[in-house]
Amino acid sequence: MPPRLAADKTDAELVEHFYARAARAETEQRRRVRQTTRVGQVVVLLALLGVWWAAAAVYPPVLVPGPAATVQAFFDGRATLWENTPITIAEIVLGFLVGSLLGIGLGIAIAQSRWAEIILTPYLVVSQAVPKVALAPILIIVLGYGLASKVAVAALIAFFPLLENTIAGLRQVDPDSLRLLQSLGATRWQIFTKLRVFTALPLIFAGLRIAAVLATVGAIVGEFVAGNRGLGALLVTSMGTFSTSLLYATMGVLTALACGVYLAARSGERRALARYNLAPPER
Amino acid sequence: MARRLVDPRASAAGAPVAPGTAATAEYWMAREGQAAAVRARRERLAHTGARLLVLAAVLGLWQALASRYDVTLMPGPAQTYAGLRRGWPLIATAAVDTSLEIALGFAAGALIGLILGSLVGQSQLAEGILHPYLIAYQAVPKVGLAPMIVLLLGFGLWPKVVLAALAAAFPVLENTMVGVQRVDEDSARLFAGLGASPTQTYLKLRLISALPSIMAGVRVAVVLATVSVVVTEFVAGRIGLGAVMMLGYAQLDTPLVFAALVVLTAVGLAYYFAAVGLEALVLRWFNLTPSTR
Amino acid sequence: MDATDQVATRPSRRGPAAEDRAPRVVIRCQDVHKFYLAGSRSVYALKGIDLEVREREFVSVVGKSGCGKSTLLHCIAGLLPVSHGEVAINGERVDKPGRRDIGLVFQTSALLRWRTAWDNVLLPAEVFGLSRAAIEPRVRQLFRLVELEGFERQYPNQLSGGMQQRVAIARALVHDPAVLLMDEPFGALDAQTRETMTLELMRIWEATPKTVLFVTHDLQEAAFLATRVVVMSARPGTIQAIVDVPMPHPRTPDLLARADFVETVQRLRRLLMAQ
Numbered sequence: 001m002p003p004r005l006a007a008d009k010t011d012a013e014l015v016e017h018f019y020a021r022a023a024r025a026e027t028e029q030r031r032r033v034r035q036t037t038r039v040g041q042v043v044v045l046l047a048l049l050g051v052w053w054a055a056a057a058v059y060p061p062v063l064v065p066g067p068a069a070t071v072q073a074f075f076d077g078r079a080t081l082w083e084n085t086p087i088t089i090a091e092i093v094l095g096f097l098v099g100s101l102l103g104i105g106l107g108i109a110i111a112q113s114r115w116a117e118i119i120l121t122p123y124l125v126v127s128q129a130v131p132k133v134a135l136a137p138i139l140i141i142v143l144g145y146g147l148a149s150k151v152a153v154a155a156l157i158a159f160f161p162l163l164e165n166t167i168a169g170l171r172q173v174d175p176d177s178l179r180l181l182q183s184l185g186a187t188r189w190q191i192f193t194k195l196r197v198f199t200a201l202p203l204i205f206a207g208l209r210i211a212a213v214l215a216t217v218g219a220i221v222g223e224f225v226a227g228n229r230g231l232g233a234l235l236v237t238s239m240g241t242f243s244t245s246l247l248y249a250t251m252g253v254l255t256a257l258a259c260g261v262y263l264a265a266r267s268g269e270r271r272a273l274a275r276y277n278l279a280p281p282e283r
Numbered sequence: 284m285a286r287r288l289v290d291p292r293a294s295a296a297g298a299p300v301a302p303g304t305a306a307t308a309e310y311w312m313a314r315e316g317q318a319a320a321v322r323a324r325r326e327r328l329a330h331t332g333a334r335l336l337v338l339a340a341v342l343g344l345w346q347a348l349a350s351r352y353d354v355t356l357m358p359g360p361a362q363t364y365a366g367l368r369r370g371w372p373l374i375a376t377a378a379v380d381t382s383l384e385i386a387l388g389f390a391a392g393a394l395i396g397l398i399l400g401s402l403v404g405q406s407q408l409a410e411g412i413l414h415p416y417l418i419a420y421q422a423v424p425k426v427g428l429a430p431m432i433v434l435l436l437g438f439g440l441w442p443k444v445v446l447a448a449l450a451a452a453f454p455v456l457e458n459t460m461v462g463v464q465r466v467d468e469d470s471a472r473l474f475a476g477l478g479a480s481p482t483q484t485y486l487k488l489r490l491i492s493a494l495p496s497i498m499a500g501v502r503v504a505v506v507l508a509t510v511s512v513v514v515t516e517f518v519a520g521r522i523g524l525g526a527v528m529m530l531g532y533a534q535l536d537t538p539l540v541f542a543a544l545v546v547l548t549a550v551g552l553a554y555y556f557a558a559v560g561l562e563a564l565v566l567r568w569f570n571l572t573p574s575t576r
Numbered sequence: 577m578d579a580t581d582q583v584a585t586r587p588s589r590r591g592p593a594a595e596d597r598a599p600r601v602v603i604r605c606q607d608v609h610k611f612y613l614a615g616s617r618s619v620y621a622l623k624g625i626d627l628e629v630r631e632r633e634f635v636s637v638v639g640k641s642g643c644g645k646s647t648l649l650h651c652i653a654g655l656l657p658v659s660h661g662e663v664a665i666n667g668e669r670v671d672k673p674g675r676r677d678i679g680l681v682f683q684t685s686a687l688l689r690w691r692t693a694w695d696n697v698l699l700p701a702e703v704f705g706l707s708r709a710a711i712e713p714r715v716r717q718l719f720r721l722v723e724l725e726g727f728e729r730q731y732p733n734q735l736s737g738g739m740q741q742r743v744a745i746a747r748a749l750v751h752d753p754a755v756l757l758m759d760e761p762f763g764a765l766d767a768q769t770r771e772t773m774t775l776e777l778m779r780i781w782e783a784t785p786k787t788v789l790f791v792t793h794d795l796q797e798a799a800f801l802a803t804r805v806v807v808m809s810a811r812p813g814t815i816q817a818i819v820d821v822p823m824p825h826p827r828t829p830d831l832l833a834r835a836d837f838v839e840t841v842q843r844l845r846r847l848l849m850a851q
Contacts, residue, residue: 004607004624005607005609005624005660005661006607006609006623006624011620011623011812014609014620014623014812015611015618015620015812018609018611018618018620018659018660019611019613019618021659022611022612022613022618022659023613026613033407033408033411036408036412037408037411037412040408040409040411040412041412041415041416044412044413044416063434063435064435118330119330119333119334119337120337122334123334123337126552128506128555129505129506129509129551129552129554129555129556130548130551130552131506131509131510131513131547131548131551133426133510133513133514134513134525134528134544134547134548135544136517137517137528137529137531137532137540138537138540138541138544140532141356141532141535141537141540142356142357213422213424216424217424217426220424220426220427221426221514221517224426224429224430224514224517224518225517225529225532232427235427235429235430235431236430236518238430239430239431239433239434239518242434244434247430247431247434248431251427251428251431254427255419255423255427258422258423258424258427259419259422259423261422262418262421262422263422467684467686469682469683469684469686470686470688472650472655472680472682472686473680473682473686474703475655475673475674476653476654476655476673476674476678476680477673477674477699477700477703477704478672478673478674478675478676478703479674479703483703487688487699487702487703488688491688491690492688569689569690570689570690570731570733571689571690
């Protein structure tokens, strides 16, 4: 029979013995996972670039320009890009602001009346299924080719998730906290500002994050339909004139912009939640 | 379910019940229950009535707005209906095309999302590697890819299907991934204790336990597929209801635009409710409860 | 520690021939240590565990929360690797899960919601690839054994907590394992159901020739069911004592009031208090 481990050691020595082994094994494993992950990520990136490069080699440049041609077009077209990007950004920002204010405002209003909430709920559910981007042509006919129509499209799409989330957030109040405030004799306004607002914040911030992304979608689609100014319009015109490398370059800018919006929205949500020590909603 | 108001005082034998007995308590309980049922039914009717009122108000508002403005700017319900009848052959074929694109795109995307989500969900390494790419995939609005894809695949069916698939894949992928991972701890231990292979554990435990989450993803995917198809039709503008809308838009034939929009809304709603129905069916078949997401 | 406590690992004083007559060792833990890191914390869950469980024994394991009793069970089942020492079942070393000679019952019944009770009991047979036709008579028998005849087609959510655990026990028995490992199976049940289930388990065990290792925090339950009770102490988890419960089987509820039984439970309680 092998000698017993604990025979001549104290508890502390045993812990030392095992800890050293376990810690070493764990750091080793972590390092291996990190390395493999990095390598894997680089491999995926190279594979994607490789597919692009291979496609560019196989297909004519008018269909698939390669990475080099795209970078070239980016420099050649930087004036046009520089001109159109702020327009799209303005549409996204304004659409987001208008949609958010309307969504949160209306959400608060509807949440005040349980009856109104019950009546309107089926319409909200149904509106989820309706492709709101389809209203873009109509909004452009009514509001013209300028900034207003794209902002309207963006705001319309961004509005609904915020409306829903605000209503849902205001509804999910902890009944015990509510009873506490009521027993203190708090007015409806006080209950709202001291309790309901805060329990609703996680869902509202999540809704804001979704709205930011949707405002981007709305702006782009509006520009597709109107086709005069902005990055989306540039995509459509370069598609029509087969200026494919400019198309790809614009796509790059647009992707960067969209990622920027997404990351800003996500970090904004996180920071806002952290400030009030709230947990993100059950995603 | 219609409930006859039965006089609970009549016992089975037909004789009236004496007061103060246990049967009297029953009588009052039954009467209270019936009163509550009547109250509930009245409340439901009131709600439905109010909802119809809202709908009528919206339609009325639409008609009022339309009669104030030029018909080229804002056709009312009547003109929209006229436009629908006028453009029916065009709209009908377009509706079929759009429906087909949505169905194919959604099916392809959901299948890809399911397979990839299952694989990535069971491998922490794969999830770690793909994490930044999945974030990028989520962040970039797929509709922005429409011009590029139309340029590559032409103006027909396929760019719409591809873009719809790209859009539909993500929610299914994410929900499958999460669902496959979030399995009850003791159930996982049970399978491990039985020495089940990863495939067995996947098929008999993880996949089924993930179904509520997957079906929620499917619901979202259907809507995203619809949106993608519409936008691609805006850009490609040859077939589909989106193309009809662009046609009307170019010719300032606003009744046609509205008519196509109404039909498009109907198609979108039909697919959404089909997805909801599918979710209910699947959950009932497997005796599962819907996901809270 | 009371001098009358017998430690199972002390060699028999009866002589070599007596060894052959003693029932064979089914579960053997030799100098088992279990150490792991949980985030930044280090947990010394098991230290120097020596345990021998013989055939047809019912051994309960008790101890305060966090003493490692569940960890010990998981190590014996092969769900967790040991940091030092050896676990063997039926003479074969346990180093990974999936032994066909053990059956597991958890605190949560871990029944699959989408399967009927019948299909849940069939699960181990499916995983092992056994023929359905061959197993089905046995499943029917098991439903009779756990007194759930007629409930085969019910879904878990249609069954009470006690019934769910009975299905879980039937499932653990379907492949006729030699060993049953039970981790606080009645912990999630209300007091009444727990009492009923304890008697149920007693009846089931007497009807089947299994070796059982039963983890619980309820001292009375532990002593009532078991032939020996292992008392564990926490941080690090060690076997403080092993208490014999020599009362004969089959055991009836009137045992609970008997003086010698009450004294045994009191001894267990004193051992736990002394920690």
